[in-house]
Every structure is written in C-alpha cells, then in structure tokens.
Amino acid sequence: MTWGFGDCQYRIVEGWGKGPEGRRLGIVSSIATDAQDRVYVIDREPNPAIVVFDRDGRLLDVWDQDFLKVPHSIWIGPDDRVLITDCQTHLVYEFTLAGTVVQTWGTRDEPGAPGKPFNQPTWAVFAPWGDLYVADGYGQNWMHRFSADGDLLNSWGGTGSEPGQFDTPHCVKIDPRERVLVIDRGNQRIQVFDKAGALLDVWSDVLSGNELVIDANDIIHLAEAENRVSLLDLDGKVLGRWGEKGDAPGQFVEALHGAWMDSHEDFYICEVPFTPNRLQKFERIR
Secondary structure: EEEEEOOEEEEEOOOOOHHHHHOOOOEEEEHHHHOOOOEEEEEEOOOEEEEOOOOOOEEEEEEHHHHOOEEEEEEEEEOOEEEEEOOOOEEEEEEOOOOEEEEEEOOOOOOOOOOOOOOOOOOOEEEOOOOEEEEEEEOOOOOOEOOOOEEEEEEEEEEEOOOOEEEEEEEEEEEOOOOEEEEEEHHHHHEOOOOOOOEEEOOOOOEEEEEEEOOOOOOEEEEEEEOOOEEEEEOOOOEEEEEOEOOOOOOOOOOOEEEOOOOOEEEEEEOHHHHHOEEEEEEEEE
C-alpha cells in the first residue's frame, strides 16, 4: 500500500527503529537527520534521551542527558548544528553530533518575563544568515530572534488572534525565500514573516499544525494534529492531503507532532502525546 498525494508517494518501512537493547521507544516528540542521514529522535520516556539510528533503523547511539527534563523539539542544520528545546527548564541547547553541549540560551528553571525569553520554548532554528529564531509557544505566545553572537535582536507576537499575534506558536522554519514560517497552532494557521518579524502573509487553510518540512521541489509537508499531512506550495495554497486514523502501519494513532525529510526525501513522522513508539518512516517512491 502506498501513502501520499500526487507526485509525493511513499511506502511504509515496517518495524523501522528499535530502542536500546531492542526495547520499544517511549513517547517520541521530535525527529531530525544529519548530513549523513543518521536519525536523531527525542525519546521522552522512561528517561529523556536522544536516540540515534542509521537510515535503516539500526541503533547507533543514545545520549542519556540527565539535565534534559521535557525535550520538545530537535532541529539539525545543513552544517550539522543541533538545536533542542526543553519546555520544562525554559532552555534552548546547541549540541554537537556527539551529544556535547556547545551553548545554551535562557536561564535554567526560570521562566522569562512576559515577552522575554523563555517560557516553555517549543522550537528553534538557525537561519542561513546566522540568526537564531525561537518559538516561545507553551508558556507564552512570542517569537524571539537572536544574532549569530547570541544577542537578543527583537521579539514579536503576544497573545491573540489578530495578524501577528499567536495562540501557541509551536514551530518555526525558514523557507527557500528566506521567510520565517511560524505555525500558529491554536489559531489554526501559518504566519509568514520577514527576517525581522514583519508580517508578510497569513495562511489559514490548515488544522492544528505541529511541524513542517520543505522538500527539494519547494513543497511544504505540514504534520497536523488531526491524523493528516497537508501539502502546500510556498504561497500557502493547499495541493493535497493524506493520512488516516488507525494503528496499522502507515496510519496515525495520535496527533502528528514531529516531521522530517532526509536527503533521499524519505519522510519521518512521530506522534504524541500518549501512545509509545509512534515513530514511522515513509520511503519516497516517486
């Protein structure tokens, strides 16, 4: 059986990825791949860890980082810089691929003041021009931009449904047009900003989005909480949708939360919040 829409077609790789000593993974919230297509997975239970696989699903490594409490998202750039957000400790970490901490942003266990970094940050990315963008989405509704030197440049947002405001800015990504895409989950939309945070556009034909990835053909793949993936172009037009609820391979039990695409354009999806081991790999067939 194949999954997908239009020219984006996949087959499920059944049984992909086993945890340490063959155990099932716990609650898996986010996933990313490095330049060699090694797969890095946030496994929240029984103890927070980053589990590393090769692209065939063989276990390579486990980062047992006892200072991580509720790791929420992982992002890896083309230069293999790794960012992880921790909602409980209010921190954003940069790691090496070996699991060594390079630097942190925020103050551990101290939520930021309203409009200031951070109060349960949800996502972080480096832009190609060096700035760091952080979605501060669970404890407050703000976006923050830092310079390559780590200085806070500006913040924007605030709670509300007006354009430029947020209700859970859950994920941030940079598109090929060098725009900042923010999934405004509670408002059921994606907001598009320039580098400095000026609003450019609002896309509203989405449903509780959690993460997006953009393929080599500039198609946005949006993982939505309602057991589906929506495909959009860079103008926000919906091209198609796929996905269905169920526990068979290729179906989705829970809310789609993390999504990633490797260099082969194979597609990875993980689900939250309650069912363990909800990590699936979809192999691109055309």
